[in-house]
Amino acid sequence: MGADILVVAEHKDGKVKKTACELLTVARTLAAARGGKVLAAVLGPGAGQAAAELGAWGAETVLVGEAGFEAYASLKWTRAICEAAAARRPAAILMSVSSLSRDLAGRVAARAQAALASDCTALSAEGDGFKIVRPMLAGRALVTAVHAGPGPLLATLRPNVFTAEKPAAPAAGTVEALACADDPRDQRVVVKSFAAGGGTRPELTEAAVVVSGGRSLGSADAFKVIYDLADALGAAAGASRAAVDAGYAPHSMQVGQTGKTVSPVLYIACGISGAIQHLAGMRTSKYIVAINTDPNAPIFKLADYGIVGDLFEVVPALTEEVNKAKA
Amino acid sequence: MKIAVCVKLVPSTTALIRVSADGKALDCTGVEMVMSPYDEFALEEALKARDKAAGSEILVVSVGGDGAAKNLEQAYALGVDQCVHVKAPDADAAAAARCAAAVLKTFAPDLVFCGRQAIDDDQWLFPGMLGELLDLPHVTAASSFALSADNAKAECKRRIEGGEETIEIALPALISAEKGLNDPRSPTLKGRLNAKKKTVTVKTPAELGLDAAAMAPALKVEGYAPPPPKSAGKVIAKPAKEAAAELVKLLREEAKVI
Numbered sequence: 001m002g003a004d005i006l007v008v009a010e011h012k013d014g015k016v017k018k019t020a021c022e023l024l025t026v027a028r029t030l031a032a033a034r035g036g037k038v039l040a041a042v043l044g045p046g047a048g049q050a051a052a053e054l055g056a057w058g059a060e061t062v063l064v065g066e067a068g069f070e071a072y073a074s075l076k077w078t079r080a081i082c083e084a085a086a087a088r089r090p091a092a093i094l095m096s097v098s099s100l101s102r103d104l105a106g107r108v109a110a111r112a113q114a115a116l117a118s119d120c121t122a123l124s125a126e127g128d129g130f131k132i133v134r135p136m137l138a139g140r141a142l143v144t145a146v147h148a149g150p151g152p153l154l155a156t157l158r159p160n161v162f163t164a165e166k167p168a169a170p171a172a173g174t175v176e177a178l179a180c181a182d183d184p185r186d187q188r189v190v191v192k193s194f195a196a197g198g199g200t201r202p203e204l205t206e207a208a209v210v211v212s213g214g215r216s217l218g219s220a221d222a223f224k225v226i227y228d229l230a231d232a233l234g235a236a237a238g239a240s241r242a243a244v245d246a247g248y249a250p251h252s253m254q255v256g257q258t259g260k261t262v263s264p265v266l267y268i269a270c271g272i273s274g275a276i277q278h279l280a281g282m283r284t285s286k287y288i289v290a291i292n293t294d295p296n297a298p299i300f301k302l303a304d305y306g307i308v309g310d311l312f313e314v315v316p317a318l319t320e321e322v323n324k325a326k327a
Numbered sequence: 328m329k330i331a332v333c334v335k336l337v338p339s340t341t342a343l344i345r346v347s348a349d350g351k352a353l354d355c356t357g358v359e360m361v362m363s364p365y366d367e368f369a370l371e372e373a374l375k376a377r378d379k380a381a382g383s384e385i386l387v388v389s390v391g392g393d394g395a396a397k398n399l400e401q402a403y404a405l406g407v408d409q410c411v412h413v414k415a416p417d418a419d420a421a422a423a424a425r426c427a428a429a430v431l432k433t434f435a436p437d438l439v440f441c442g443r444q445a446i447d448d449d450q451w452l453f454p455g456m457l458g459e460l461l462d463l464p465h466v467t468a469a470s471s472f473a474l475s476a477d478n479a480k481a482e483c484k485r486r487i488e489g490g491e492e493t494i495e496i497a498l499p500a501l502i503s504a505e506k507g508l509n510d511p512r513s514p515t516l517k518g519r520l521n522a523k524k525k526t527v528t529v530k531t532p533a534e535l536g537l538d539a540a541a542m543a544p545a546l547k548v549e550g551y552a553p554p555p556p557k558s559a560g561k562v563i564a565k566p567a568k569e570a571a572a573e574l575v576k577l578l579r580e581e582a583k584v585i
C-alpha cells in the first residue's frame with residue numbers, strides 16, 4: 001500500500017461535480033499527512049475535458065477513461081477503477097455517495113480487497129491508517145472506526161458535509177489514459193435507456209438548499225408553494241414519505257430512511273412533523289428551519305430556526321421576502 | 328430456477344437505541360428486532376419469480392446471531408423452501424457477504440435477491456460485494472424487475488440522479504431491492520403452521536471454510552456516540568409576514584446561508 005489517495009471524480013458531460021471537489025479537498029489533506037499524492041480517476045463521455053479542472057482542485061495525476069466508456073456500465077467501471085488501484089496502490093480510494101458509488105463501491109471493495117466505509121461524515125489520517133465517522137441506524141448513532149490495512153480504505157463521503165476549498169496553487173493535473181480493454185462479459189449488465197425526470201431544479205442529494213413539504217400540503221397542486229420557494233432560493237424540492245404515499249409528490253422527492261439522504265447547508269421543513277425516519281434523511285443538514293402549526297412538533301427539537309404558523313401563510317411570505325432580498 | 332434471498336435481522340426503525348456509558352457499545356436490550364424492511368421486498372420478488380418459473384426453489388440465507396432464527400421462521404411462513412443460518416454474531420457486512428458467498432457457491436443460484444441496504448449499519452455494501460464474490464452481475468436498488476419469457480434475462484428500473492435508468496441484466500444475476508419493488512405478502516395461518524415443522528440449517532463460518540482472517544472486521548470500531556445535541560433553536564413567534572421577513576434576515580445575516 002502506497003501513500004497516494006485516489007479520488008473517483010464524478011462529472012456531468014465534462015463539468016466536475018461539486019462533490020468531486022469536496023473529495024479532492026479531503027484527499028489533499030490526507031495525501032499531505034501521508035506524504036503521498038492526489039490522483040483522480042475520471043470516466044465517461046467528457047472525462048478528458050474534466051482533467052484541467054481536477055488539476056486546479058489538486059489532482060497531480062488525472063487518469064482519464066473516455067474512449068470505450070460511452071455509458072455507465074458497472075462491470076467495466078469496476079474493472080477500470082480496480083486496475084488503476086492495482087497499478088497505483090493508493091492508501092485510500094474516495095468516492096461521493098451517489099447512485100454511482102452505491103452501485104460500485106461494494107464490488108470494487110471486494111475486488112480491490114479494500115475495507116469499505118460507506119457514507120462517512122468525517123475522515124482523517126490516523127497513524128498509518130485512517131479514522132472515519134459514519135452515521136448508522138438512520139442517524140440514531142455515530143460510529144467511529146479506524147482502518148489500518150492490510151488493503152486500502154475505500155470511503156464514500158456524504159455530499160455537502162466536507163467543504164470544498166481550492167488549493168492556493170493548482171496541481172499538475174497530468175493526464176494519463178486509463179486504458180481498459182473491452183470484455184464481452186461486461187455486457188451481462190447494460191443500461192438500455194435513461195428517462196430524464198425531475199425538471200430543472202438542482203439534484204436533491206447535491207443541492208445546497210432543500211425545501212420540503214409534508215402531508216399537511218394536502219394535494220399535489222398545493223405543493224406549488226413549496227416549488228415557488230425552492231425556485232426563489234435556487235433549491236431542490238423534497239417531501240416526506242406521508243406526502244409521497246399520498247401522491248402529492250413523486251417518490252424521487254422523498255427524503256428519509258426509505259428515500260434520499262440529503263445534507264444541504266439549509267433544509268426548510270414545511271408542515272413536516274419530524275418522524276425519526278424523516279430525520280434520518282436530513283439530520284446532518286447544517287441549518288434546519290421548521291415551519292409548523294404545532295409548537296410541540298418534534299422537528300423543532302432539531303431546528304435552528306422555527307416559525308410556529310400555517311405554512312400556507314408563511315411559505316408564500318418567505319418566497320416574497322427572498323425575492324425582495326434578491327432584487 | 329434456483330433463487331436465493333439474503334435477509335438480515337435489525338432493530339426496528341423506531342426503537343430507542345442507547346450508547347453504553349463508556350461509548351464502546353450499542354445497547355439493544357429490549358429492542359424489537361425485525362427483518363430489514365428492504366429484505367421483505369427481496370423475499371417477495373423471489374416468491375414472484377418462483378411462481379413464474381415452475382419447478383423453482385428458494386433458499387434464504389441469514390448471517391448473524393441467534394436472533395436470525397426469527398427471520399428465517401418468517402421466511403418459512405412465507406413459503407420458501409430452505410433456510411440457512413450462518414452463526415456469526417459479530418460479522419460485519421463484508422464478512423457476512425463472504426459467509427453468504429460460501430453458502431451460495433454450492434447452491435449455484437440463477438437469481439439472488441437482497442435489500443438495497445440493511446437499516447442497522449446502512450452500508451449498501453453486501454449486495455455488490457456478494458455479486459463480485461459469486462461473479463454475478465448486479466443491479467442496485469431496483470424499483471422494478473421483470474424476467475424475460477425464457478427466464479434468461481431481466482429488465483430492471485433504477486432511479487438515479489436526474490431520472491430513471493432501464494437496465495438489462497443476464498441471468499445468473501443479483502438484484503438489490505428498492506422500496507416499492509412490489510407489495511410484500513403476509514404469511515398465511517397455514518404458512519405459519521408449516522414453518523414450525525421446518526428446520527433451519529445452521530452453519531458456522533469455520534464449517535464454510537472461512538478462517539479468522541476472512542471474518543475479521545474491515546475496520547476496527549473505536550466507539551459509538553449519539554448524534555451531537557442541537558442547542559435550542561430560535562423560534563420566531565410573530566405573524567406570518569413579519570416572521571418571514573425576520574427569518575430571511577437571520578438566514579442572510581446570522582447563518583449567512585442565502
Ligand SMILES: Cc1cc2nc3c(=O)[nH]c(=O)nc-3n(C[C@H](O)[C@H](O)[C@H](O)COP(=O)(O)OP(=O)(O)OC[C@H]3O[C@@H](n4cnc5c(N)ncnc54)[C@H](O)[C@@H]3O)c2cc1C
Pocket residue numbers: 213214215216239240241242243254255256257258259260270271272273274275276277278281291292293294297309310311312340364
Ligand atoms: C420503515 C419506515 C420507513 C419510513 N421512511 C420514511 C422516509 O424515508 N421519509 C419520511 O419522511 N418518512 C418515513 N417514514 C414515515 C414517518 O414515520 C412519518 O410517518 C412521516 O415522515 C410523516 O410525514 P409528515 O411529517 O409529512 O406527516 P405528519 O407526521 O402527519 O405531520 C404533519 C405535520 O404538519 C403539521 N401541519 C399541519 N397543518 C399545517 C399547516 N397548515 N402549516 C404548517 N404545519 C402544518 C402538523 O402539525 C404535523 O406536525 C417511514 C416509516 C417507516 C415505518
Ligand SMILES: Nc1ncnc2c1ncn2[C@@H]1O[C@H](COP(=O)(O)O)[C@@H](O)[C@H]1O
Pocket residue numbers: 333334335363365366369388389390391420423427440441442443444445446448449450451452453454
Ligand atoms: N448479515 C447478513 N445476512 C444476510 N444478508 C445480509 C446481511 N447483511 C446484509 N445482508 C443483505 O444485504 C443487503 C444490504 O445490506 P448492507 O450492505 O449491510 O446495507 C441487506 O438488505 C440484505 O439483503
